Amino acid sequence: MPRPLLQVTGLEAGYGSAQVLFGIDLAVGEGEVVALMGRNGMGKTTLVRSLVGLANRMAGRIEFAGVDVTRFPGYRVARAGLGLVPEGRHVFRSLDVEENLVATARSAAQAPTGSAEGSAREPWTLSRVYEFFPRLAERRHHRGNQLSGGEQQMLAIGRALLTQPSLLVLDEATEGLAPLIREDIWQTLGRLKAGGLAVLVVDRDLRALSRLADRYVILDKGQVARSGPVSDLSEQASTIERHIGVA
Amino acid sequence: MTGGLVLEQAFNGLQFGMILFLMAVGVTLAFGVMNLINLAHGSMLMLGAYFIAAAATKITAYPLAFVAALMLTAVASVLLEVLVMRPLYRMGHLDQVLATFGVSIAVNEAVIMIWGREAMFVAPPEWLDGTVALTDTISYPLYRLAITGVAALAGLALWLLLARTRLGMRIRAGAENGDIVGALGVNVRLLFIGVFVISSLLAALGGVMLGPLIAVQSGMGDPLLILALAVVVIGGVGSLKGALVASLAVGLLDTFGRMIWPHLMGNIIGNIVANASVYILMALVIAVRPSGLFGNHAA
Numbered sequence: 077m078p079r080p081l082l083q084v085t086g087l088e089a090g091y092g093s094a095q096v097l098f099g100i101d102l103a104v105g106e107g108e109v110v111a112l113m114g115r116n117g118m119g120k121t122t123l124v125r126s127l128v129g130l131a132n133r134m135a136g137r138i139e140f141a142g143v144d145v146t147r148f149p150g151y152r153v154a155r156a157g158l159g160l161v162p163e164g165r166h167v168f169r170s171l172d173v174e175e176n177l178v179a180t181a182r183s184a185a186q187a188p189t190g191s192a193e194g195s196a197r198e199p200w201t202l203s204r205v206y207e208f209f210p211r212l213a214e215r216r217h218h219r220g221n222q223l224s225g226g227e228q229q230m231l232a233i234g235r236a237l238l239t240q241p242s243l244l245v246l247d248e249a250t251e252g253l254a255p256l257i258r259e260d261i262w263q264t265l266g267r268l269k270a271g272g273l274a275v276l277v278v279d280r281d282l283r284a285l286s287r288l289a290d291r292y293v294i295l296d297k298g299q300v301a302r303s304g305p306v307s308d309l310s311e312q313a314s315t316i317e318r319h320i321g322v323a
Numbered sequence: 324m325t326g327g328l329v330l331e332q333a334f335n336g337l338q339f340g341m342i343l344f345l346m347a348v349g350v351t352l353a354f355g356v357m358n359l360i361n362l363a364h365g366s367m368l369m370l371g372a373y374f375i376a377a378a379a380t381k382i383t384a385y386p387l388a389f390v391a392a393l394m395l396t397a398v399a400s401v402l403l404e405v406l407v408m409r410p411l412y413r414m415g416h417l418d419q420v421l422a423t424f425g426v427s428i429a430v431n432e433a434v435i436m437i438w439g440r441e442a443m444f445v446a447p448p449e450w451l452d453g454t455v456a457l458t459d460t461i462s463y464p465l466y467r468l469a470i471t472g473v474a475a476l477a478g479l480a481l482w483l484l485l486a487r488t489r490l491g492m493r494i495r496a497g498a499e500n501g502d503i504v505g506a507l508g509v510n511v512r513l514l515f516i517g518v519f520v521i522s523s524l525l526a527a528l529g530g531v532m533l534g535p536l537i538a539v540q541s542g543m544g545d546p547l548l549i550l551a552l553a554v555v556v557i558g559g560v561g562s563l564k565g566a567l568v569a570s571l572a573v574g575l576l577d578t579f580g581r582m583i584w585p586h587l588m589g590n591i592i593g594n595i596v597a598n599a600s601v602y603i604l605m606a607l608v609i610a611v612r613p614s615g616l617f618g619n620h621a622a
């Protein structure tokens with residue numbers, strides 16, 4: 077595995093005193109794509125949320141680019157280089173597309189220079205995001221609540237990219253999108269991977285994930301049930317499918 | 324009732340409405356962004372008035388005293404946010420109402436301890452002491468016009484801040500979903516302090532400017548806060564435009580009501596009607612549009 081960018085060790089987390097995650101180990105290397113899978117309610121979103129301080133971290137350790145961020149408030153983890161595309165997308169409805177992109181953007185100068193690879197990557201600018209998603213450029217003056225699901229997802233990805241992440245975390249990358257739009261999103265993620273960005277992606281499209289990802293992790297009842305290189309996915313398709321609930 | 328008197332009262336109503344606007348936008352901002360119902364908001368107006376009264380005794384140049392009063396309010400509001408308000412953001416509205424009502428009582432008592440029970444008076448700056456001729460026979464105090472103008476400029480500045488700057492975008496985004504704004508790398512704690520300070524400064528600006536017009540005394544902001552709450556309900560929570568329209572409507576209704584109703588119905592009943600008219604308007608608006616004139620929250 078390449079040098080670890082995100083390293084989660086023995087993470088226990090939950091909401092209030094209700095524990096959801098029990099000792100999660102997970103690593104994403106620089107430039108690597110890791111697929112996070114599991115049936116409904118198994119703790120994928122809780123894991124993602126605990127990375128950015130939106131779920132209660134009870135025990136364990138989270139390291140990002142070699143820094144212990146376990147006790148960091150969420151915004152500092154984001155600034156360390158974690159770009160979040162949250163479940164449900166949560167674009168800002170009353171802000172237009174451009175405002176959505178600009179509001180939380182950071183300039184390249186503000187981006188962390190922790191990793192050699194990270195500093196070599198081309199920084200994200202508004203015009204680069206518009207080049208990447210021409211659809212957003214066309215809709216730049218439309219409000220978030222006027223966008224289709226696919227456009228909202230592009231916006232949520234663009235918004236995360238403008239925080240200059242070294243790791244993009246997508247919770248439900250293609251949920252609720254039409255098949256053609258899904259294909260667009262997968263291609264987008266492929267291009268981002270080719271550009272050297274590390275990605276942690278939650279989704280249930282096994283075929284798309286096995287094309288994109290390097291490794292996979294399957295959660296079951298708040299624990300890692302299986303993990304390994306994606307090549308396993310095709311060899312052990314039936315076991316995997318049982319785990320992630322696609323019959 | 325002469326045309327001149329009507330004109331004069333219209334200017335008074337406008338000026339009163341703009342002070343209410345300064346109060347109401349602060350209420351609406353704090354509620355919209357932090358989900359906070361702040362009954363201590365009137366204390367900020369009062370502190371502004373006390374600070375200008377105190378500053379004017381030490382600093383002769385009015386503009387300097389003006390700035391000093393606002394800076395002192397800013398400091399007070401940061402302390403209040405950090406020490407008292409922050410834990411309230413995640414609590415229920417009833418807890419907020421009780422806690423902030425307690426804060427307003429404490430601040431009312433504190434100013435009595437510092438400055439005494441006697442009302443204080445502030446002179447308007449000399450260069451605003453004159454009058455302006457509205458018609459051949461009617462002249463109007465320059466100072467009152469200046470209040471209206473400054474309040475309008477403050478409203479414009481706030482609008483520009485919210486609509487055109489990145490801070491404004493973050494504030495609007497935070498009003499929708501502070502968690503996501505934070506998860507994208509914004510220090511939401513700091514953002515909320517900023518919003519609380521802006522909201523307090525707007526109220527204090529009203530107090531600083533009212534200082535020369537009314538007695539500066541403990542509790543002076545509370546009646547204005549109650550009217551400002553009515554303004555927010557009428558205009559619609561979270562709407563800047565609603566706050567402006569409703570403030571002017573309430574300012575004019577209140578000012579003209581105090582002139583017209585006693586005239587029509589005799590002093591006793593007329594004054595009761597005048598006092599109730601704002602709340603009657605509020606009840607009518609809620610009956611027709613439960614979320615207020617410009618509110619878009621599902622009520």
Ligand SMILES: Nc1ncnc2c1ncn2[C@@H]1O[C@H](COP(=O)(O)OP(=O)(O)OP(=O)(O)O)[C@@H](O)[C@H]1O
Nearest residue numbers: 091094096114115116117118119120121122123163
């Ligand atoms: N805010 C919350 N408060 C309390 N419990 C929660 C909260 N959010 C989720 N849970 C519980 O945590 C568990 C894990 O939920 P989580 O959302 O992490 O699952 P998931 O794997 O993302 O599911 P899905 O595939 O449906 O998105 C569930 O049992 C859920 O009921």
Ligand SMILES: [Mg+2]
Nearest residue numbers: 120121122163
């Ligand atoms: Mg989920």
